Amino acid sequence: MIQRLAILWVLLDGSVLAVEFTQADRDWWAFQPVRQAAVPDAGGDWAINEIDHFIARRLAAQELSPATAADRRTLIRRVCLDLTGLPPAPEQIAEFLDDDSPDAYERLVDRLLDSPRYGEGQATFWLDLVRYADSDGYKSDHYRPEAWRYRDYVIRSFNTDKPYDRFVSEQLAGDEIDPGNRDALIATMFLRHWIYEYNQRDVETQWNDILADVTNVTGDVFLGMGLQCARCHDHKFDPILQRDYYRMKAFFAPLLPRDSMPVGTVPQRTEFFRQHKAWAAATGDIRKQLHAIEQLALLKNTTGEGFNKFIDKIKAMIRKRPQDRTAYERQIAELSERQFGVEPEKLPERLKGATREEWEQLRAELKTFEEQKPKPLPQVKFVVSDAGPVAPATRIPKKGDVVEPGFLSILDPGSARITPPRAALQSTGRRTALAQWITRPDNPLTSRVMVNRLWQQHFGRGLAANVSDFGKLGELPTHPELLDWLAARFVANDWSLKKMHRLMVTSATYRQAAANEQSERIDPANTWFARTAIQRLSAEQVRDGLLALSGELDLKSGGEGVVADKSNRRAIYRKVMRNNPDEVMHTFDMPDHISHMPQRNVTTTATQSLLLLNSEWTRKRAAALAKRLAKRHPGNAEAQITDAHELAFGQAPLPSQLNDALAFLDACGAANKPSGLAALTEYCHVLMNANAFLYVD
Amino acid sequence: MMNFEEQVTNDIFSRRELLLRGGAGFGALALSGLLARDNALAKAARPSFLQPHFAPRAKRVIFLFMEGGPSHIDLFDPKPLLNKLAGQRMPESFKRPITAMGETESPLLASPRTWKRHGQSGTWVSDWLPHTAGCVDDLAVIRSCWTNGINHSGGVCQMNTGQPLAGRPSLGSWVNYGLGTENENLPAFVVMTDTKSTPTNGPRNWSAGFMPAAYQGIRLNPGEEPFRHLNIPKGVTPQTHRRKLELLRRLNEQHRATREHQSELEARIRSYELAYRMQATAPEAVDLSRESEATKRLYGFGNQDTEPFGRCCLLARRMVERGVRFVQIYHGAGSKWDSHSKMEENHSRQCRQSDLPTAGLLKDLKSRGLLEETLVIWGGEFGRTPMSEKGDGRDHNPTGFTMWMAGGGVRGGQVIGATDELGLWATENRLHVHDLHATVLHLLGIHNLDLIYHYKGRPENPTINEGEAYTKITSG
Secondary structure: OOOEEEEEEEOOOOOEEEEEEEHHHHHOHHHOOOOOOOOOOOOOOOOOOHHHHHHHHHHHHOOOOOOOEOOHHHHHHHHHHHHHOOOOOHHHHHHHHHOOOOOHHHHHHHHHHHOHHHHHHHHHHHHHHOOOOOEOOOOOOOEOOOOHHHHHHHHHHHHOOOOHHHHHHHHHHHHHHOOOOHHHHHHHHHHHOOOOOOOOOOHHHHHHHHHHHHHHHHHHHHHOOOOHHHHOOOOOOOOOOHHHHHHHHHHHOOEEEEOOEEOOOHHHHHHHHHHHHHHHHHHHHHHHHHHHHHHHHHHHOOEEOOOOOOOHHHHHHHHOOHHHOOHHHHHHHHHHHOOEEOOHHHHHHHOOHHHHHHHHHHHHHHHOOHHHOOOOOOEEOOEEEEOOOOOOOEEOOOOOOEEOOEOOOOOOOOEOOOOOOOHHHOOOOHHHHHHHHHOOOOOOOHHHHHHHHHHHHHHOOOOOOOOOOOOOOOOOOOOHHHHHHHHHHHHHOOOOHHHHHHHHHOOOOOOEOOOOHHHHHHOOOOOOOOOOOOEEOOHHHHHHHHHHHOOOOEOOOOOOOEOHHHOOEOHHHEOOOOOOOOHHHHHOOOOOOOOOOOOOOOEEEHHHHHHHHHOHHHHHHHHHHHHHHHHHOOOOHHHHHHHHHHHHHOOOOOHHHHHHHHHHHHHHHHHOOOHHHHHHHHHHHHHHHOHHHHEEO | OOOHHHHHHHHHHHHHHHHHHOOOOOOEEEEOHHHHHHHHHHOOOOOOOOOOOOOOOOOEEEEEEEOOOOOHHHOOOOOHHHHHHOOOOOOOOOOOOOOOOOOOOOOEOOOOOOEEEEOOOOEEEEOOOHHHHOOHHHEEEEEEEEOOOOOHHHHHHHHHHOOOOOOOOOHHHHHHHHHOOOOOOOOOEEEEEOOOOOOOOHHHHHOOOOOOHHHOOEEOOOOOOOOOOOOOOOOOOHHHHHHHHHHHHHHHHHHHHOOOOOHHHHHHHHHHHHHHHHHHHHHHHOOHHHOOHHHHHHOOOOOOOOHHHHHHHHHHHHHHHOOOOEEEEEEOOOOOOOOOOOHHHHHHHHHHHHHHHHHHHHHHHHHOOOHHHEEEEEEOOOEEEEEEEOOOEEEEEOOOEEEEEEOOOOOOOEEEOEEOOOOOOEEEOOEEHHHHHHHHHHHOOOOHHHOOEEEOOEEEOOOOOOOOOOHHHHOO
């Protein structure tokens, strides 16, 4: 028999709406509280930390033994790439090999976590999740000159180990929770990464799509729940109601994109608000008259896409004075106003006769109040706020029901409790309520989703394999107790990401070799983690790795994005233009940054081989490496070959490889004039195509 | 829920299958990103790739994309009422759409064309397309197409991917994913443009969206290097190149010796062998010197108006002959069919460039027996309004426009659907882009809702859970 939990809503018209979830829905693992499981005693001498005991218990149950520990050279290459995205330099390798203290590896990990390269390496996966880009997408794909500040914010947050709950809250509601903190405002660019079409005359549809996109990405990134199915109907597989979709969307209903957002603490904003109100009251009549005169003239001569292409309904919204607009009218009018410009500087020539005189008189009058006007606060662009303290209604399409903000009913059927922030912020407080709910220590999704993402990074697949879908279409977690234990530890450690990384990469599980004949035979998918999965380098790692080994990598941090082909800075600092993806990055499966990407595709294609073999870009790297080697070891081919191997693979060449290399240099040298450097370039080019470079194990 | 044993078995199966499949995409040899995601629903969905769901009528597609929006009411869909009411506002009885340029109330613009019925079927075609008119008995002219995107970007995106918002795979990518290629040494999905201009949205139009990049369209460039990075770099002799590949093979074999269960490593080794074979194959595939003068004339070679598009069309024929699955050619790349003003001048030019090569392609395919299994599609992202813009142009019309299909099982000589008396809204047998895509897939033997790709745990299909194939297109 199926037990049912009925959820009742009393609608505004007094009718009662009942929704039922089955017992199976309520029992779904992802909705259960995180259990603080006891650490099993299963790992024996092999175990280094708690993770290993959980892993060892499942290995025993599957009659599998862990792989031997990876050798030090393999381990340092793996951990450097995992934590910083860069291969180890020969000097780093030597330092680690020479360190025979028992905690040499732990100290290596600490050095990597302290390095600025850590945040740069980690930012990649986050930017994939939030579909970060420096352009609008669509036809013109306009550049977004401010977006890079968000990328730097992410890198900074990772490098300073900002607690994850704070990191999440700033992105959802930085403008409400810390309005005087520029960084917290920049964080809200999370809510600006949607694709945008500057000349879309169907403004209301576009705005609706934007809010849906923001709702979807919030569910994907923080909750690991695909909400978008419920936009049109109750979710077919998961207990997510269409009503829930709109309850979640309602948190964003008052959203307003801002390109002149004041930065000010609550007291500063309050003082500004007070002064502004007084000035506005004193000048109300004057400004009203001015508006009537000016607007007529301004809208007659608009630049850009112009005013006349809009339908009447939108024209009416634009004509309204800003203070007379409802929140929704403000959203639509301001979005529409982005399509055209007005020319207030030309008013003196456009106004004639008596109107002109009246206008000038009014302007002069207004000027006398100038001193009462508050001094403007510093501003930040490309962020969000609310459109005002009153949110537009959120309706379920076709049904028309108005819904209040609320969470997934299966977890919390009531309406969200919302505390309006101070009046000076002119905000609803809705997004703060959402951020507080998402970051509650007992939210069963947030901490599980995040530690599972980190696990995927280090171990190749998540403990729950579908890292952004903890619903029924995803797979069950392979190690549910471990997942819960990690989630609880994450919260107990004040949501520290660095501590979680450290825990994972210092485990014996992580330190295993890739080879384990038994595991490869019985468990080819490596479900039980009895070895390390071989992984192809990501697009960023291929690019940065080639530049690092050629000695050309420019490690300058931060700032506006660069054009990938024209700069040797790390891939994270290149401009992400949605319609013009960089060739190397795109070929190696960098996602389009139009929608959320939780796990990159990893393809093996001839296109990649052709690019590495024949492109000018790779050839240049090979030439630079050859020059570097010739300089480091003039005239000594053996030393050049040994160094090249270490740079590219982190390993010394085998004797047979050394012989092959010497024979190759001889043969190429004889065939090509001038011999030396040209032959060495060809040799370096071969290494850059080798699996020992392209894969990490 | 699947138990773990089953899951592991599935994994082994899918890994092996992926490797065996080999030719999916441009020499895609391993797509390990698919592995984790395909499992959960793999059982529920029917085997979704590399075999049609039912017997196909078409094996290949050539999509002639008239980019910018050709005017259906000046080409295929005559409207006597339009000329009668020219200069007046549209009668109130016509529902007002939201248009790109807001021209809803502008005076109606007459079509000065001469219209005639052609062929045995008597299909109407205007004097702007005399050569296409000669092929009407092979065409199914669909007068009732409609779409949602009101701007070029959204419109072109939707005609390619099914929705105006970016992010989904292109139709060609879906076909590539579903059917693979018949020639491993050439891409399964090839894209050409008639000019150097980039089509609206750029490469995003033929991207694989959320699917692996191996399914994306590959641009074919006329000239010495048909596919990017195909040629050995200048300064490297073929001998050195071979020597490098040999050294690389040795390095990779040594690397693999201690990692024998890692199929990706083997796939990577094969990808270099495949690259080498492509270097040998592709130049022949694009070598037009083997074509006769008569054939070249058929495509409009020797005339600077018709040759650029004609060259693309001839290359398209060579591609489908060699097993390429999906060819898309942009005519007027960069919205050149867009005619907000000077309709007459614009469309005269666009038609002059494209009409003869289009007809040439149809005739050539037919005479070689290729048309039967090759579906040819003609159309743009939308049509144009009966209302005027800037006096002598027309605004975008997504609510009703014309496309045609030929070959690949389509019964020629028919007209499908209708627009209202002014050509503004599709009224009879309305076919949304999803329906058009479903129809294309149907002809290829694929049921649109059964071609599944799992993304973020969601079973995605090419027509976003909508779309119904117009199956009568084969019988009329």
